[in-house]
Amino acid sequence: MRDGQVRQAVEGDLAAIAALEARAFPGLSYPYFALRQLFDVHGHHMLVSAGTGGLYGYALLAGDGSGRSWLLSLAVERTHRQRGHGRSLLDAVLSRADDRGLGAVWLSVAPDNHPALRLYEASGFCLVERHSDYLGPSQERLLMVRAAPLRSP
Numbered sequence: 739m740r741d742g743q744v745r746q747a748v749e750g751d752l753a754a755i756a757a758l759e760a761r762a763f764p765g766l767s768y769p770y771f772a773l774r775q776l777f778d779v780h781g782h783h784m785l786v787s788a789g790t791g792g793l794y795g796y797a798l799l800a801g802d803g804s805g806r807s808w809l810l811s812l813a814v815e816r817t818h819r820q821r822g823h824g825r826s827l828l829d830a831v832l833s834r835a836d837d838r839g840l841g842a843v844w845l846s847v848a849p850d851n852h853p854a855l856r857l858y859e860a861s862g863f864c865l866v867e868r869h870s871d872y873l874g875p876s877q878e879r880l881l882m883v884r885a886a887p888l889r890s891p
C-alpha cells in the first residue's frame with residue numbers, strides 16, 4: 739500500500755509546504771509569508787499528502803462562493819511523484835469544492851507541463867484560453883476549467 743494520507747493542512751505544515759513550493763516552482767513559488775496568509779484565508783482548502791517520510795505533496799484551492807474557485811497550487815516532491823499523490827490531492831480538493839458548492843474550478847498551467855496537463859485533462863479540466871505573460875514576462879499559461887457537477891434538485 740502507498741504511504742501517505744490526504745488531510746487538511748495545519749499551521750505546522752507551512753514551513754515544509756514553503757520548501758516544497760520553492761523546489762517545485764523555482765522563481766515562482768509562494769514564500770512562507772504568502773502561504774501563512776493563504777492558510778488563514780483558505781486553510782480549509784489547503785490539503786497535504788503526508789506519511790512516515792513527512793510531507794509528500796500539497797494542494798491549495800481558493801473559493802469564495804461566487805461560483806468560481808481557483809486551484810492555486812498542486813505540487814508533489816520530485817522523489818514521490820508518479821505514486822498517486824497528485825491525483826489523490828486533486829480528487830480530494832475537487833470533492834471539497836463540490837461538497838461546498840464552490841462552482842467551477844479554474845487553474846493555470848504551463849503549456850509544456852505535460853504531467854500536470856495529463857492529470858488535469860483526466861480530471862475533467864478543459865482548455866479555455868492561452869495567455870502569454872500570464873504570470874509575468876514570458877510566463878505563458880493555459881487557463882483551464884472544470885465545470886461544477888450538476889446537483890440534483
Ligand SMILES: CC(C)(COP(=O)(O)OP(=O)(O)OC[C@H]1O[C@@H](n2cnc3c(N)ncnc32)[C@H](O)[C@@H]1OP(=O)(O)O)[C@@H](O)C(=O)NCCC(=O)NCCS
Nearest residue numbers: 762812813814819820821822823824825847853854856857
Ligand atoms: C503534476 C504533479 C503534481 C503530478 O503529481 P504526481 O503525484 O506525480 O501524479 P500522480 O502519480 O498522481 O499521477 C496522476 C496522473 O498524472 C499524470 N502524470 C504524472 N506524472 C506524469 C509524467 N511524468 N508524464 C506524464 N503524465 C504524468 C498521469 O496522467 C497520471 O495518471 P496515470 O498514472 O494514470 O497515467 C507533479 O508532477 C508535480 O508536482 N509537478 C511539479 C509541480 C507542478 O508542475 N504542479 C502543477 C502546477 S499547474
